[in-house]
Amino acid sequence: xxxxxxxxxxxxxxxxxxxxxxxxxxxxxxxxxxxxxxxxxxxxxxxxxxxxxxxxxxxxxxxxxxxxxxxxxxxxxxxxxxxxxxxxxxxxxxxxxxxxxxxxxxxxxxxxxxxxxxxxxxxxxxxxxxxxxxxxxxxxxxxxxxxxxxxxxxxxxxxxxxxxxxxxxxxxxxxxxxxxxxxxxxxxxxxxxxxxxxxxxxxxxxxxxxxxxxxxxxxxxxxxxxxxxxxxxxxxxxxxxxxxxxxxxxxxxxxxxxxxxxxxxxxxxxxxxxxxxxxxxxxxxxxxxxxxxxxxxxxxxxxxxxxxxxxxxxxxxxxx
Amino acid sequence: xxxxxxxxxxxxxxxxxxxxxxxxxxxxxxxxxxxxxxxxxxxxxxxxxxxxxxxxxxxxxxxxxxxxxxxxxxxxxxxxxxxxxxxxxxxxxxxxxxxxxxxxxxxxxxxxxxxxxxxxxxxxxxxxxxxxxxxxxxxxxxxxxxxxxxxxxxxxxxxxxxxxxxxxxxxxxxxxxxxxxxxxxxxxxxxxxxxxxxxxxxxxxxxxxxxxxxxxxxxxxxxxxxxxxxxxxxxxxxxxxxxxxxxxxxxxxxxxxxxxx
Numbered sequence: 035x036x037x038x039x040x041x042x043x044x045x046x047x048x049x050x051x052x053x054x055x056x057x058x059x060x061x062x063x064x065x066x067x068x069x070x071x072x073x074x075x076x077x078x079x080x081x082x083x084x085x086x087x088x089x090x091x092x093x094x095x096x097x098x099x100x101x102x103x104x105x106x107x108x109x110x111x112x113x114x115x116x117x118x119x120x121x122x123x124x125x126x127x128x129x130x131x132x133x134x135x136x137x138x139x140x141x142x143x144x145x146x147x148x149x150x151x152x153x154x155x156x157x158x159x160x161x162x163x164x165x166x167x168x169x170x171x172x173x174x175x176x177x178x179x180x181x182x183x184x185x186x187x188x189x190x191x192x193x194x195x196x197x198x199x200x201x202x203x204x205x206x207x208x209x210x211x212x213x214x215x216x217x218x219x220x221x222x223x224x225x226x227x228x229x230x231x232x233x234x235x236x237x238x239x240x241x242x243x244x245x246x247x248x249x250x251x252x253x254x255x256x257x258x259x260x261x262x263x264x265x266x267x268x269x270x271x272x273x274x275x276x277x278x279x280x281x282x283x284x285x286x287x288x289x290x291x292x293x294x295x296x297x298x299x300x301x302x303x304x305x306x307x308x309x310x311x312x313x314x315x316x317x318x319x320x321x322x323x324x325x326x327x328x329x330x331x332x333x334x335x336x337x338x339x340x341x342x343x344x345x346x347x348x349x350x351x352x353x354x
Numbered sequence: 355x356x357x358x359x360x361x362x363x364x365x366x367x368x369x370x371x372x373x374x375x376x377x378x379x380x381x382x383x384x385x386x387x388x389x390x391x392x393x394x395x396x397x398x399x400x401x402x403x404x405x406x407x408x409x410x411x412x413x414x415x416x417x418x419x420x421x422x423x424x425x426x427x428x429x430x431x432x433x434x435x436x437x438x439x440x441x442x443x444x445x446x447x448x449x450x451x452x453x454x455x456x457x458x459x460x461x462x463x464x465x466x467x468x469x470x471x472x473x474x475x476x477x478x479x480x481x482x483x484x485x486x487x488x489x490x491x492x493x494x495x496x497x498x499x500x501x502x503x504x505x506x507x508x509x510x511x512x513x514x515x516x517x518x519x520x521x522x523x524x525x526x527x528x529x530x531x532x533x534x535x536x537x538x539x540x541x542x543x544x545x546x547x548x549x550x551x552x553x554x555x556x557x558x559x560x561x562x563x564x565x566x567x568x569x570x571x572x573x574x575x576x577x578x579x580x581x582x583x584x585x586x587x588x589x590x591x592x593x594x595x596x597x598x599x600x601x602x603x604x605x606x607x608x609x610x611x612x613x614x615x
Contacts, residue, residue, distance in 0.1 A: 166369075215496055215529075231391070258479060322594075331589075335595070
């Protein structure tokens with residue numbers, strides 16, 4: 035069976051969920067071989083093996099953390115040359131997409147980004163994508179070279195599929211460009227204790243109607259009662275009420291959770307682009323004419339400061 | 355020596371319009387108004403600010419696209435860019451990111467550059483990989499997704515806010531930079547700027563001028579193929595209730611019925 039190279043997104047050996055989803059998709063088209071780079075790379079092997087990785091190629095070197103993107107491209111290319119895979123799958127993070135794109139140039143392959151589904155096809159893997167703020171669904175394939183495809187979080191279930199997960203050291207030699215962009219300082223993002231926005235099963239977002247940074251406590255309280263991530267519309271972020279890292283929309287994160295709750299968000303195209311593929315959409319807004327209500331499975335026309343706190347209490351009460 | 359800045363911009367269908375695919379499954383550019391991609395305005399803005407800080411700089415704005423794409427160049431020129439390069443050749447129609455980046459890279463090399471600046475992504479394709487591909491093709495450092503950028507003493511520095519950390523980056527020129535929508539509001543063209551733009555040079559190039567063969571670009575020369583593009587079915591109308599004091603409870607009932615709580 036053909037081998038599929040899967041690039042592992044991990045933090046010091048802790049594998050992030052989208053990588054496990056990639057293993058599910060990789061098993062549809064071949065045998066997953068994982069590539070884990072940097073500090074803690076070998077620690078990823080156990081969990082990757084549990085989810086279907088037959089082999090885990092690892093490399094640790096200071097360059098992966100000290101220089102931007104290119105050292106990882108060099109390593110992924112080394113893995114590509116060692117394995118000769120039928121496809122290369124990479125999680126659709128900002129960095130993941132850049133790594134994938136540069137690899138694709140080097141190996142003379144086409145690239146598809148932000149796939150939301152993947153299946154085997156007669157002419158290679160077929161990727162499903164959303165286009166134009168999710169108003170279209172396209173099916174595409176790579177027509178030249180080895181398909182390089184990046185996949186968005188929440189595109190597939192995480193499935194247990196025990197495999198060997200055998201760790202093998204990957205030999206990497208860095209090219210001249212690897213040290214071109216130096217990372218001179220790194221400040222880890224402070225943990226909020228909430229799930230990562232793009233990976234969360236439930237997202238609660240606030241918009242212009244929240245009307246102030248301090249009022250986001252209402253949104254956070256509902257999110258915490260549901261074990262959800264917190265999002266914000268561009269209007270709320272531009273007003274300085276919530277960090278840009280939580281922005282949902284065209285210029286922020288694109289999310290696709292099981293449940294999306296929009297509070298005080300009108301639903302402009304800029305916002306819809308980032309949440310329209312959510313499975314279930316719920317909104318609370320004072321304005322009955324707000325475009326968000328065209329998308330909802332359930333909507334409440336009312337003041338979020340009346341509705342949301344009651345909902346939070348109800349959720350807490352039901353969870354006992 | 356003059357600092358040569360090339361800004362890559364894209365002419366895109368207006369996101370607030372009714373965007374769709376044409377019969378050949380390329381982006382329909384006929385039936386929707388086009389404009390300079392909003393995210394590229396940030397790139398033009400940072401280019402102008404870097405040029406203002408430098409002793410001597412020249413900002414060239416570059417696009418690949420059909421005749422109408424001149425509008426995007428005109429907007430950037432009216433914001434303050436010095437000159438423009440427009441690569442327009444019917445053989446380019448339908449190019450994917452690999453084919454488009456080839457054309458851009460050749461045009462950048464022909465123009466001459468110390469710094470290439472692009473937006474974080476286009477608002478139509480939304481891939482966000484073109485700047486990294488340009489850096490790979492040009493063989494220069496990639497300093498991308500910056501929320502802050504500065505050029506000084508032949509070096510570019512900036513802040514990149516990633517998923518798990520915020521990083522400070524540094525690279526020597528020449529380099530490829532991309533900037534996010536957090537890098538600073540783009541200026542509006544002034545009346546004077548709009549008038550001045552009409553006299554600024556726009557160089558028109560075709561594939562021959564860049565030594566690119568027709569079979570390296572366009573639908574045939576692209577390395578990906580779109581097989582189908584279907585309009586997403588409208589979401590089925592949901593239940594909408596007016597809050598008469600029970601809205602929060604009703605919503606909780608709904609979420610419970612869907613097994614979310």
